[in-house]
Amino acid sequence: MYLMNEIGIKARLLLMTLIPAGILATAVGAYFSWQHLGDLQQQLLERGQLTAEHLQRPATEALLAGQPARLRSALASTLNYQDVRAVALYDADRHPLEHSGPQMFVADKPLPETPLAAGTGLQIRSGERSTRFILPLQASPELLANAERNDIEPDALIGWLEVELSHGNTELRTYQTLLSTLVLILLGLLITSLMVSLMGRRILEPIADINQAIARISKGQLDVRLPKQGARELDDLAEGVNTMTQALQSAQGELQQNVEQATEDLRQTLETIEVQNIELDMARKAAQEASRIKSEFLANMSHELRTPLNGILGFSNLLQRTEMTTRQSEYLDTISKSANNLLAIINEILDFSKIEAGKLTLETMPFNLRDLIEDTLTMLAPAAHQKPIELVSLIYSDVPLGLSGDPLRLKQILSNLLSNAIKFTHAGSVCLRVMLEEDNDSNASLRISVTDTGVGLSEAQQKSLFRAFSQIDNSLTRQTSGTGLGLVITKRLVEEMHGDIGLNSAPGEGSEFWLTVTLNKSSQASDDLPERPLSGIHAAVYEPLALTQQALLHSLDDLGLRTSIYPSIAALDSALRSPEGQDIQLALISSGENDAEWAESAQAVQRWAAAGHCQSILLVNTVAQPDLLDQLPKAHCAVLSRPLCMRKLYRTTTRLLAPRGDAGASEVSLPPTGERRSNPNSVSILCVDDNPANLKLVDTFLQEMGTRVRTASSGVEALDILDEQRFDLIFMDVQMPGMDGRQTTEELRIREDMSQQSATPIVALTAHALADERRKLLRCGMNDYLSKPINPEQLRDCILKWTGHDLSAVTAPAIEPPAASEPPRTEPRILDRDEGLRLAAGKADLAQDMLEMLMQSLPGDREQIERNYQAGNLDALLETVHRLHGATRYCGVPELRKRCLQTETKLKEKAPCDDEVKQLLEAIDRLQSALSVL
Secondary structure (H helix, E strand, O other): OHHHHHOOHHHHHHHHHHHHHHHHHHHHHHHHHHHHHHHHHHHHHHHHHHHHHHHHHHHHHHHHHOOHHHHHHHHHHHOOOOOEEEEEEEEOOOOEEEEEOOOOOOOOEEEOOOHHHOOOOOEEEEOOOEEEEEEEEEEOHHHHHHHOOOOOOOOEEEEEEEEEEEOHHHHHHHHHHHHHHHHHHHHHHHHHHHHHHHHHHHHHHHHHHHHHHHHHHHOOOOOOOOOOOOOHHHHHHHHHHHHHHHHHHHHHHHHHHHHHHHHHHHHHHHHHHHHHHHHHHHHHHHHHHHHHHHHHHHHHHHHHHHHHHHHHHHHHHHHHOOOOOHHHHHHHHHHHHHHHHHHHHHHHHHHHHHHHHOOOOOOOEEEEHHHHHHHHHHHHHHHHHOOOEEEEEEEOOOOOOEEEEOHHHHHHHHHHHHHHHHHOOOOEEEEEEEEEEEEOOOEEEEEEEEEEOOOOOOHHHHHOOOOOOOOOOOOOOOOOOOOOOHHHHHHHHHHHOOOEEEEEEOOOOOEEEEEEEEEEEOOOOOOOOOOOOOOOOEEEEEOOOHHHHHHHHHHHHHOOOEEEEOOOHHHHHHHHHOHHHHHOOEEEEEOOOOHHHHHHHHHHHHHHHHHOHHHHOEEEEOOOOHHHHHHOOOOOEEEEOOOOOHHHHHHHHHHHHOOOOOOOOOOOOOOHHHHHOOOHHHOEEEEEOOOHHHHHHHHHHHHHOOOEEEEEOOHHHHHHHHHHOOOOEEEEEOOOOOOOHHHHHHHHHHHHHHOOOOOOOEEEEEOOOOHHHHHHHHHOOOOEEEEOOOOHHHHHHHHHHHHOOOOOOOOOOOOOOOOOOOOOOOOOOOOOHHHHHHHOOOOHHHHHHHHHHHHHHHHHHHHHHHHHHHHOOHHHHHHHHHHHHHHHOOOOOHHHHHHHHHHHHHHHOOOOOHHHHHHHHHHHHHHHHHHHOO
């Protein structure tokens, strides 16, 4: 259609005439050519058949007479026939007897028998250049009688006659026919074209005249008028053009006046717009500068406020460890909560300022999705339980748990959504769901939703929800607090992760906030819990809350438990008393939230334990009731708080189901992992560090927690130990001479894959690591990292996270705060014994040992630093500084630690470090001088 629009009328007439004529002529010519070619082919076949039949009788007589040479002249004369190329005579076994003409062409395509040769047995084979006719020669009774042969049966096959006809003459006539047909078709089309051109000229010439007139009119010559064109349609067109020209001529004068007036108005308007543009540009620059100043102010203010706040929080924590009256404790709790709230607000403002300035960067590291969600819910559970609100998470079974991304920011997103849901929900539930939308080998697309039964949002509130510093309730009597930045930061973080966020809500019907995010899969953070470790064990469940019951059943199914649901404690009690209750080995009941429900649950537990029901293995699921826990038989039950965490549930159930030594206890089959980890004292840990002081400190902390510790001073030694013994957890120093921590981890992972062993959790210990170095640690196979100095609380949390053992029952020694506060110092001290005592967890003898071990290594370290620096050996210099930095992390030497940090940072960044090395050497000298006078 586009091509037809581009061509003229003359070409259209030609196409409209030539195309049908050409198609008709081509069809007729093709039909008659096909008929003629068929006749030629039929004539060729008939000539071949007649020639073979003509030679049949004399050939048969010659064979019967035994004189095939007698036929030689007849065969030679046959070559004079039209198209005959060669003739051959064969005996009955196809052996050649006589041949005239050239060697025959190959012709393997058999043709069907023609009516002319019906009953003769003639075979026709066609090739590219010739057709061969093969006729069998039979001894007819008539010829046998004349030949007087008695050794041949009548109608017996005595030979073969083959005639070959060339295709050359037929092909020539075929080409002649096709050429004649083509010439006739082209001649007819040419004549048709000439006739159409002559007839079309009478149409095109008036149209050309009208076109020229219109072109002159378009140039402004409005005095042009068209005469009569000799055809009714063309006359109407010419009259229309004349009328249009006259109207344009009359309107031109009026238009000229309007144009002059409009031009003047436009000139004045442009002058006004130009002035306004200048004013707008100045206002835009001023606004940008104000926004930049605001962002810088927010960032600086947040940083400046966080410094004293950290001091308030730190000393509040220290003060909480001292003896205080009840009122002082309440006051201190209020101070801590207020400071934490203020710190959360400042962090939101700081994040918002980073986003506004475009300086927010996301990290990529492996993490376990279920652990991240359960940590988030555990952190927000107290606020939900105060209302009370049912807080649960549902992670569907097809969702991959080992992912890679920015776990801190993802946790921040979930915390904002969940805290908002809890804030605006006064009763009911808040549920976090994680579903898989798309999945492939490298990444997974997740849909995360937070559904609540709160007040809901109107359409107007939804439109302003993601605006900065805007809140749903801005009245003076509002019951919620905050900056109004949480959802704005959440939306920007989701967008940074290339995801979407939205909500579905209606007033009084609750809200659903949802987001989609695509994360890479990671084998380093995959679920390390055993697969269905408690298969075959029967558990009875009483949980009245529907969502909590659903989440609990998901978790129990992952553990392999066979569950039965009961609507009340009374129904469960009846089931345990019945014969079928003997099969129940574990009972999980909800104790409720008030004292009456708790008393009912406690009485039921005591009654079952006394009667020996459920193999005396009971698990009570409740909101924490610390003042009532003493009522429970500790040998038969345990208490977990909502929301349930998978690791705590697995650890508690395996401990409760572990075999007991008394005769009345039934033996429960547990996997090897459960047997090995059922007792916290059996936790085995390997510590690898080339610094003896660091090794001694970590070893001391871990032994006081009741763990079994083994140490190694190098990566090679650690691998040798791991060949002999398996450990629950490995603490690995990163920078060591020879085989460093990363190389040791990679080698261990290779050995574990080859032996098909489960991966042992490895936690990196580093004194100082940049952001890209932390990512490298996790990529090489390490599961986590801790920054030195290490304290007992960090070790306990890490052991709980990666082994599932809660060692918080081991009481850490109290840390005595400094006797009096001192004014802040602009420069760090050379020696701070109070800090050393605090780093040693309040152990004076350990603090002294750590300081003495540092002083013993200082002269050698100083010599190596100076020698490597003068030789330009930066790798060896970095190794020595890193080792010294790690040692200073556990001693009260603030100045030396600061100089080590500065020097190590410069060396890792490949930046000039002359001043830093000089200051480090001076700090070593000052520390040695300070200790020499003590």
